[in-house]
Amino acid sequence: MLGQMMDVPLLVSSLIAHAARHHGSTQIVSRRIEGDVHRYTYRECEARSKQLAQALVALGVEPGERIGTLAWNGYRHLEAYFGVAGFGAVCHTVNPRLFPEQIAWIVNHAEDRYVLFDTTFAALVDTLAPQCPEVRGWIALCDEAHLPTMRTPVLCYETLLAAQDGQFEWPLLDERSASGLCYTSGTTGNPKGALYTHRSAVLHAYGASMPDAMGFSACDAILPVVPMFHVNAWGVPHAAPLAGTKLVLPGKDLDGKSLYELMEAEGVTCSAGVPTVWLGLLAYMRGAGVKFSTLKRTVIGGSACPPAMLRTYEDDYGVQVIHAWGMTEMSPLGTLSKLNWAQSQRPLEAQRALLEKQGRVIFGVDMKIVGDDGRELPWDGVAFGDLYVRGPWVIERYFKQESGSPLVDGWFPTGDVATIDPDGFLQITDRSKDVIKSGGEWISSIELENIAVAHPAIAEAACIACVHPRWTERPLIVAVKKPGADVTREELLAYFQGKVVKWWLPDDVVFVDELPHTATGKLQKLKLREQFRNHVLPSALEAGDQCPLDPHEPPDANKGAAGSATDSTKSAAMRG
Numbered sequence: 197m198l199g200q201m202m203d204v205p206l207l208v209s210s211l212i213a214h215a216a217r218h219h220g221s222t223q224i225v226s227r228r229i230e231g232d233v234h235r236y237t238y239r240e241c242e243a244r245s246k247q248l249a250q251a252l253v254a255l256g257v258e259p260g261e262r263i264g265t266l267a268w269n270g271y272r273h274l275e276a277y278f279g280v281a282g283f284g285a286v287c288h289t290v291n292p293r294l295f296p297e298q299i300a301w302i303v304n305h306a307e308d309r310y311v312l313f314d315t316t317f318a319a320l321v322d323t324l325a326p327q328c329p330e331v332r333g334w335i336a337l338c339d340e341a342h343l344p345t346m347r348t349p350v351l352c353y354e355t356l357l358a359a360q361d362g363q364f365e366w367p368l369l370d371e372r373s374a375s376g377l378c379y380t381s382g383t384t385g386n387p388k389g390a391l392y393t394h395r396s397a398v399l400h401a402y403g404a405s406m407p408d409a410m411g412f413s414a415c416d417a418i419l420p421v422v423p424m425f426h427v428n429a430w431g432v433p434h435a436a437p438l439a440g441t442k443l444v445l446p447g448k449d450l451d452g453k454s455l456y457e458l459m460e461a462e463g464v465t466c467s468a469g470v471p472t473v474w475l476g477l478l479a480y481m482r483g484a485g486v487k488f489s490t491l492k493r494t495v496i497g498g499s500a501c502p503p504a505m506l507r508t509y510e511d512d513y514g515v516q517v518i519h520a521w522g523m524t525e526m527s528p529l530g531t532l533s534k535l536n537w538a539q540s541q542r543p544l545e546a547q548r549a550l551l552e553k554q555g556r557v558i559f560g561v562d563m564k565i566v567g568d569d570g571r572e573l574p575w576d577g578v579a580f581g582d583l584y585v586r587g588p589w590v591i592e593r594y595f596k597q598e599s600g601s602p603l604v605d606g607w608f609p610t611g612d613v614a615t616i617d618p619d620g621f622l623q624i625t626d627r628s629k630d631v632i633k634s635g636g637e638w639i640s641s642i643e644l645e646n647i648a649v650a651h652p653a654i655a656e657a658a659c660i661a662c663v664h665p666r667w668t669e670r671p672l673i674v675a676v677k678k679p680g681a682d683v684t685r686e687e688l689l690a691y692f693q694g695k696v697v698k699w700w701l702p703d704d705v706v707f708v709d710e711l712p713h714t715a716t717g718k719l720q721k722l723k724l725r726e727q728f729r730n731h732v733l734p735s736a737l738e739a740g741d742q743c744p745l746d747p748h749e750p751p752d753a754n755k756g757a758a759g760s761a762t763d764s765t766k767s768a769a770m771r772g
């Protein structure tokens with residue numbers, strides 16, 4: 197027997213329609229490429245999104261066709277989210293930080309009909325245009341006065357909009373139709389497209405705004421530092437109108453000073469971004485001797501948030517850090533570190549040990565870890581294995597790869613290696629390709645990096661596998677010192693003593709001026725591994741008998757069998 201409730205499809209347009217109708221005067225503030233701060237409301241945002249939809253229809257764009265964007269976080273990009281998806285086309289956010297050849301490959305693979313671009317990317321568009329002959333037009337996100345001088349003939353966004361009256365009804369689409377497209381960064385092989393549906397985007401927005409997720413509210417002002425070209429800025433542009441949250445969009449300047457000033461000026465209460473950005477903000481605030489007056493919480497994810505950073509934000513700046521994990525293929529939210537009532541009654545250090553992990557899944561995602569034999573592993577916080585997920589906002593197959601689904605028995609293999617503890621808290625230990633295999637046993641590079649950055653003289657660190665004649669691979673720490681700080685190789689190696697089991701201790705430390713990052717701010721370990729391919733570890737020279745570490749020694753009774761320190765030793769380590 198079927199139920200008798202309204203069969204209303206879940207559509208992206210309904211998010212902005214809701215915000216315009218019920219939070220119509222709530223502000224969207226954007227720092228513009230033009231240099232000024234632009235301010236308008238959800239009501240105006242919907243009206244202009246409708247004008248954009250009309251303009252694209254007038255240009256002959258059909259539902260289902262892809263419209264690319266090369267843009268920072270700003271109100272015109274937001275209009276593309278709704279104006280494009282709202283009439284049934286697909287908003288394809290392209291990462292402008294990729295190499296031009298990769299961008300051209302992605303635009304061609306997606307068959308983008310038009311590409312909307314911020315004028316900062318004028319030179320990039322001139323490079324791309326000859327390589328992307330199927331793109332019918334490039335639309336500059338500005339008015340006539342700000343049109344850049346370019347080789348490529350371009351259309352002017354504001355002129356296109358001005359020609360439309362905004363009298364447009366969002367069509368009633370099938371909620372399973374495609375709304376957005378985002379490519380993975382493709383560190384190995386070509387990038388792969390995740391094609392989101394209206395249904396997945398709306399459900400994800402609901403999930404993201406729950407109190408134990410990002411907790412959006414109409415009382416908040418959110419500044420997403422995470423770019424709108426990277427997995428829909430973690431769903432913020434969808435969740436903010438759902439909740440009626442004030443949006444503050446930072447544009448292209450993501451340095452500590454610019455972010456801090458915008459947060460203070462706009463009364464920002466919450467934010468979201470990758471650890472590198474929060475590192476920059478911290479450095480600025482320390483240097484300037486300033487504190488936040490309104491920021492209460494921030495979601496940090498995309499890469500492991502070093503526990504030392506989490507503590508500094510909480511202890512020194514009074515900002516709650518919510519560590520989150522997800523991926524492009526998951527829209528992206530999977531887990532967030534929020535305590536339940538019972539956990540919040542535990543001693544402070546025990547609470548923090550939990551909060552440092554990537555957290556619990558939110559409703560809409562299920563997860564499991566499996567061993568080499570494909571069997572599910574226990575949730576004991578020790579056993580680590582390949583992480584699988586499933587749910588209504590998890591990918592089923594990649595765009596244009598109709599024949600081969602990546603799913604295994606209905607679960608998506610994330611490529612991450614993780615533990616899950618009895619509290620249901622996930623801890624990512626590695627990307628499967630980054631894990632260090634010493635004498636057949638796994639060492640977590642993330643855990644060693646977390647210890648390195650807890651050292652007062654270290655700004656950033658990467659841990660990679662280095663070849664070893666006896667153990668196949670051993671950990672090498674590549675670290676960047678804080679400006680003006682000093683620490684020797686020996687001192688940093690000694691710092692690891694007692695914080696992990698002996699056979700996890702890094703074999704060597706190399707200091708560099710900076711570490712390579714991917715276009716989405718993650719450590720580029722592939723590049724580092726290439727750079728240090730011929731690095732000779734001192735322990736490798738001693739080879740064999742003299743190697744100080746025996747992976748097969750029985751695990752220390754006080755330490756986890758997987759090698760990690762107990763919560764109390766780990767907490768002590770992170771205080772450093």
Ligand code: AMP
Pocket residue numbers: 380381427496497498499500501519520521522523524525528554610611612624626627716
């Ligand atoms: P992307 O699809 O570019 O967002 O990358 C997703 C990948 O980033 C995940 O599969 C993880 O390997 C990594 N990642 C995301 N968040 C975290 C986190 N909080 N801790 C560790 N790794 C993370």
